Amino acid sequence: MESAALRDIILRVAEKNPLTIAQYMELALQHPEYGYYRHSDPLGADGDFVTAPEISQMFGETIALWCLKTWRQMGEPPEFILCELGPGRGTMMADIMRLSVQAEGFRKACRVILVESNASLRERQDKALVEHHPRWVDHLSALPELPAIILANEFFDALPVRQFIHHETGWSEIRVGVQDGALAWVMGRPAPSAAMLLSETQRKLPVGAIAEISPQAQDVMRQAAAHIAEHSGAVLAIDYGYETPGGNPTFQALEKHRAADPLGDPGHADLTAHVDFSALAAIAAQAGLRPWPLLEQGEFLRRLGLAQRREQLGEQATPEQKQDIAAAYHRLTAPEAMGTLFKVFCAVSDAKITPAGWE
Numbered sequence: 001m002e003s004a005a006l007r008d009i010i011l012r013v014a015e016k017n018p019l020t021i022a023q024y025m026e027l028a029l030q031h032p033e034y035g036y037y038r039h040s041d042p043l044g045a046d047g048d049f050v051t052a053p054e055i056s057q058m059f060g061e062t063i064a065l066w067c068l069k070t071w072r073q074m075g076e077p078p079e080f081i082l083c084e085l086g087p088g089r090g091t092m093m094a095d096i097m098r099l100s101v102q103a104e105g106f107r108k109a110c111r112v113i114l115v116e117s118n119a120s121l122r123e124r125q126d127k128a129l130v131e132h133h134p135r136w137v138d139h140l141s142a143l144p145e146l147p148a149i150i151l152a153n154e155f156f157d158a159l160p161v162r163q164f165i166h167h168e169t170g171w172s173e174i175r176v177g178v179q180d181g182a183l184a185w186v187m188g189r190p191a192p193s194a195a196m197l198l199s200e201t202q203r204k205l206p207v208g209a210i211a212e213i214s215p216q217a218q219d220v221m222r223q224a225a226a227h228i229a230e231h232s233g234a235v236l237a238i239d240y241g242y243e244t245p246g247g248n249p250t251f252q253a254l255e256k257h258r259a260a261d262p263l264g265d266p267g268h269a270d271l272t273a274h275v276d277f278s279a280l281a282a283i284a285a286q287a288g289l290r291p292w293p294l295l296e297q298g299e300f301l302r303r304l305g306l307a308q309r310r311e312q313l314g315e316q317a318t319p320e321q322k323q324d325i326a327a328a329y330h331r332l333t334a335p336e337a338m339g340t341l342f343k344v345f346c347a348v349s350d351a352k353i354t355p356a357g358w359e
């Protein structure tokens, strides 16, 4: 029912004027009534995908360690913002706050602030974090004027992208239109204005290449970087993505853990695109931050002591729990699982801060 209603809405709009993929994603994911991220909890084994914090508490605990070390390098500000973008069920933040009992100063100093568009997930986050009095803001521009550590796990990949294809005669945008009563891809004419939106690296891609940009991801990073540049701090973003645009499309749909047709079931499939970290790094640098080289998730977690964490947890575990812990370690770090596809991006405000994992 619901998805048919949303499809009809999108068909009506796209029939008049083909939509950019970003406009299509925005409707499919964020439509106030039927959008994917507005009405459901997509996470977990019975949802469409499982994220690192949901795989094991070891993930959030490792991020906790990173936050603590960063706070120390920031000079232990007596009041600072610990902000998470798209916190899902609030699991990672809850794991961070649980571990932070080991550092009373950190726990006292931090103000937990969340950015979340899904009302039912906000409720879950509220329950998971009630003792830490979280607050929500709609935009990072509304953060209080304090130093900040801004975290994002699998957030940037949910933000809408636009796609452009390189023809002999220039670049044109790929849009979503209507053909024979169904949603279909349509290709516009090459236009100089399309090429102007792309980065220099993207413009050099060969004929046939497809370039993606996410204006919204860039806006969020611009706001995060502006805040941190002014008030000091760091941003840590973990996601699947790439260091340099390679010319392959990455916009995709996932439904019940399987690849699906991105135009097939708007509102019911998760739509994502790989994150262009080079674009985010350029924005951070423009704002005066120092972006560090991308790390692979497996490498980052190992450098922060995930193996020791696994040993510690294993000490009190039953044989069955030990197996689960070993399986989770594998999923988080192995190259054939999340270890190399997922990347860790970090940018900091201050030359004195060498973030943990990059020493």
Ligand code: SAH
Pocket: 037, 043, 051, 052, 053, 054, 085, 086, 087, 088, 089, 092, 115, 116, 117, 118, 121, 152, 153, 154, 155, 158, 159
């Ligand atoms: N970080 C969590 C959840 C990842 S799923 C985890 O790792 O488990 C993506 C999250 O971002 C969800 O909480 C989703 O509701 C939120 N989200 C997606 N698009 C958003 C937007 N435009 N603004 C705010 N939150 C958004």
